[in-house]
Amino acid sequence: MVKAFFTLCIFLSALFTEGQSIRVGAKHFNEGYILSEIISQLLESEGYTVERKYNLGGTLVCFEALKNNAIDIYPEYSGTLSAEILQQPQLSYQAINLALQRNFQLEIAKPYGFNNSYALVIKKQLSEAKNIRAISDLKTHTELKFGLSYEFLKRQDGWDNLAKRYSLPHQAVGLEHGLAYQALDQDRIELTDAYSTDGEIAKYNLVVLQDNQHFFPEYEATSVYRQGIDTRIKDILSKLNGRIDEQRMQRMNASVLFDKKTFEQVATSFLIYEGLILKRQAERKSTINDILQKAGRHLLLTFSALLLAICFSIPLGVWLYWHPGISKSVLYFSGLLQTIPSIALLAIMIPLFGIGVVPAVVALFLYAVLPILRNTLTGLQSVDPLLKKVADGIGMNRFQKIRFVEFPLAIPIVLAGIRTAAVINVGTATLAAFIGAGGLGEFIVTGLALNNTELILRGAIPAALLAIAVEFGFGFLEKWWVPKHLR
Amino acid sequence: MKIAQLLNVSHSYSGQPAIKNISLGFEEKKITTIIGRSGSGKSTLLQFINGLIKPSAGSISVFGKGLNYKEISATRLRMGYMVQGTGLFPHFTIAENISIAARISSYPLDVNQRVRELMTLVGLPDSFQRKYPFELSGGEQQRVGICRALFLDPAILLMDEALGSLDPITRQEIQSEILKLQRLEPRTILLVTHDMREAKILSDYILVIDKGEVQQYDTKEEVLQRPANAVVEKLIEASVW
Ligand SMILES: Nc1ncnc2c1ncn2[C@@H]1O[C@H](COP(=O)(O)OP(=O)(O)OP(=O)(O)O)[C@@H](O)[C@H]1O
Ligand SMILES: [Mg+2]
Numbered sequence: 001m002v003k004a005f006f007t008l009c010i011f012l013s014a015l016f017t018e019g020q021s022i023r024v025g026a027k028h029f030n031e032g033y034i035l036s037e038i039i040s041q042l043l044e045s046e047g048y049t050v051e052r053k054y055n056l057g058g059t060l061v062c063f064e065a066l067k068n069n070a071i072d073i074y075p076e077y078s079g080t081l082s083a084e085i086l087q088q089p090q091l092s093y094q095a096i097n098l099a100l101q102r103n104f105q106l107e108i109a110k111p112y113g114f115n116n117s118y119a120l121v122i123k124k125q126l127s128e129a130k131n132i133r134a135i136s137d138l139k140t141h142t143e144l145k146f147g148l149s150y151e152f153l154k155r156q157d158g159w160d161n162l163a164k165r166y167s168l169p170h171q172a173v174g175l176e177h178g179l180a181y182q183a184l185d186q187d188r189i190e191l192t193d194a195y196s197t198d199g200e201i202a203k204y205n206l207v208v209l210q211d212n213q214h215f216f217p218e219y220e221a222t223s224v225y226r227q228g229i230d231t232r233i234k235d236i237l238s239k240l241n242g243r244i245d246e247q248r249m250q251r252m253n254a255s256v257l258f259d260k261k262t263f264e265q266v267a268t269s270f271l272i273y274e275g276l277i278l279k280r281q282a283e284r285k286s287t288i289n290d291i292l293q294k295a296g297r298h299l300l301l302t303f304s305a306l307l308l309a310i311c312f313s314i315p316l317g318v319w320l321y322w323h324p325g326i327s328k329s330v331l332y333f334s335g336l337l338q339t340i341p342s343i344a345l346l347a348i349m350i351p352l353f354g355i356g357v358v359p360a361v362v363a364l365f366l367y368a369v370l371p372i373l374r375n376t377l378t379g380l381q382s383v384d385p386l387l388k389k390v391a392d393g394i395g396m397n398r399f400q401k402i403r404f405v406e407f408p409l410a411i412p413i414v415l416a417g418i419r420t421a422a423v424i425n426v427g428t429a430t431l432a433a434f435i436g437a438g439g440l441g442e443f444i445v446t447g448l449a450l451n452n453t454e455l456i457l458r459g460a461i462p463a464a465l466l467a468i469a470v471e472f473g474f475g476f477l478e479k480w481w482v483p484k485h486l487r
Numbered sequence: 488m489k490i491a492q493l494l495n496v497s498h499s500y501s502g503q504p505a506i507k508n509i510s511l512g513f514e515e516k517k518i519t520t521i522i523g524r525s526g527s528g529k530s531t532l533l534q535f536i537n538g539l540i541k542p543s544a545g546s547i548s549v550f551g552k553g554l555n556y557k558e559i560s561a562t563r564l565r566m567g568y569m570v571q572g573t574g575l576f577p578h579f580t581i582a583e584n585i586s587i588a589a590r591i592s593s594y595p596l597d598v599n600q601r602v603r604e605l606m607t608l609v610g611l612p613d614s615f616q617r618k619y620p621f622e623l624s625g626g627e628q629q630r631v632g633i634c635r636a637l638f639l640d641p642a643i644l645l646m647d648e649a650l651g652s653l654d655p656i657t658r659q660e661i662q663s664e665i666l667k668l669q670r671l672e673p674r675t676i677l678l679v680t681h682d683m684r685e686a687k688i689l690s691d692y693i694l695v696i697d698k699g700e701v702q703q704y705d706t707k708e709e710v711l712q713r714p715a716n717a718v719v720e721k722l723i724e725a726s727v728w
Pocket of ligand 2: 530
């Protein structure tokens, strides 16, 4: 009897945790993936279902997502929280935790055990040849070409303030962090920013310049989550406290980047080595299935946005056709939308719609509106005026005129607009990965972050094929739908 | 009682006067030919009647009531209109073009039968029904246009150079069809032309206009025998040889 009750309790609690899905976020760079994957696998080994929201586009996207309850946990660095989020550089770990609790009802775990501070790196040869050991030595070497990651250029604890502190006169060019080492190796730049745990430091034979004026705050890695999260999860996460030191992290980074292990494998080996799990629980998807699944998601994003845009833009186009006075300003406004860079538009979506499919579809929808709207309007306007007169003369009201005469004759032009929108969407949807919406962009973003060409192609080739297929598909649709004498 | 009436009607296209203060009425169930040189204002005058053009000044009444431009659709359904040029809808078949009015108003009778009836009337073979306008010659297209205008059996038929691009023989055939039809079920027909021979054959009344002004408006016989001025004379002379 007691035993039966006990079993039931276990069953129920298992059922309870089973039903709970924990959403783990990750910043889109190598270390971010590894740490998030460690958290995910650890939670899975404890019976949780984990939704992986990787490839989130940078600190603010992750933090906004956490704040807006679009993810539950993600790994972050104390220095980043202090400078970027709390806008008070150099806060102590304790103070950061308190401020997060007070201002955002968020909380951080104890540090994982490594400090991944920002660092400036140059080639060892150069360091020796010019005797540059510390950041302050750079002042007299104004000829050096600085190539800094976009994020570093923007940050509070980044380039601007660093240059001020050390009085550096250099001009810096921005580039993608994943490409910086290659640029350095090929002498296209001579200095870049890096993280002190980067696997490349050893590989490319670089040296970290000493931060002799202690400009960079500490970057202790740890998990951030909402205060109210299940205490059982906090307990599980606390197993990672102090487990990972800098060398460990460098090695893990290096084995993904240079030993071509996947970050899933690296996370698994770490957890097994530490005795935290016995073996990887979840099955591995085959590459083909993975591609198909992501392509499916890609099409879903593209076509649901396209469908919404069609349902919205065509009636709006008709309405504008009837009210030519305002059509100019509406077209101008939707043209303006088109000029917002995709990444920025996606970022704007986060506070409004969180992360995931919804904001991505909304953003894609906004991009698809203009081509369809513009073509609907021009299509209707370019119908032969004689036929419009005949339609009037027969006694059609304006709805009948649209339905029987103007719209049918505008279809080829409208269709061309839809086709343009679809092709734009297939391309832009690759960026949806940045806000956790999935799709083929996952491969591309991960591949860029890991500097893994094979992974980039795994996303880029199907995306290009999709774009071509869409182009042909619409061509075919037009052939089939629009009789020859109207084309 | 005139079926359509113009009172002090003037019209300008962006400042250029096209119709200058015309007042007249059209006789019910008669064929009136509006004749004049190119640019004299014939098409403009015709389109006053079905409200496609609203005159800059003056008033129009049709069927005994002033035209209500806000609810003009219902009035237009009672008028057949053949635009200058064929104006067939390229995306509709011949049968669909002819019966388009059935789609915008409730048509109580058998649509297909009406289409066949009209096509026979103007001498188009049944096999044309499923063709598209681009597959027909210009003259055939004009005959389709006549069918379309007649579909709802309108009380007023407005024809703007409807028989323009027909060969002389077909033109004669259609002309006698119109006359035959007019004997069987007379209706008001306003027919724009610049060909006095056509006016001679078809008209009960002739309205001659030039530079937007009425030169003469009277019965055919009156106009032909006693032309009011040199303009009318010239038009008649031009058709003799
Ligand atoms: N939409 C328009 N805009 C400006 N001017 C116009 C317009 N339609 C006609 N006109 C001008 O008004 C005058 C009368 O034109 P209308 O079409 O009534 O002539 P018409 O007698 O039918 O000539 P045609 O025999 O060549 O068809 C012409 O001088 C013409 O140039
Ligand atoms: Mg004309």
